[in-house]
Amino acid sequence: MFKQLKNNFFQAAFGTLVWITILCSITDFFTQISFSYIWNLIGISVLIGLLFGVIYPYLWSYSTFKAAMNILICTVLNTLCAYTGVYLYSTQMFDLIRPFFIAELLLTLILHIITFYFYSKYDNKKMAATLNQLNQ
Incomplete structure (x- = not known):
């Protein structure tokens, strides 16, 4: 389990760092950035790596919480990580979206x-097909 979560973390964090670097290159290609801003980008990558590489897989694959609790934890952590990532990327952008925190929290919830409903329906169909294959 720990090896899988570690691999997920590094894949998500590295992929995010590459993705954010490409976005920064496209939007501000001729702008000089300070070296300390690179640490902000690494911080965003670590946040995304932890959230989608460790927390989500742990909650949905290994934890014993009920689905409602997983949804609540994921919603709160997702929103907090998103706001922290935006703050690390641009404080002006953070100031623009800060008043919409509750609305974004509700939308994320x-x-x-909805995602859990469709995923559980898909997963149940996949499990049923697998069980039907075993019975034949």
């Missing part, structure tokens, strides 16, 4: 519920 709704989207997590």
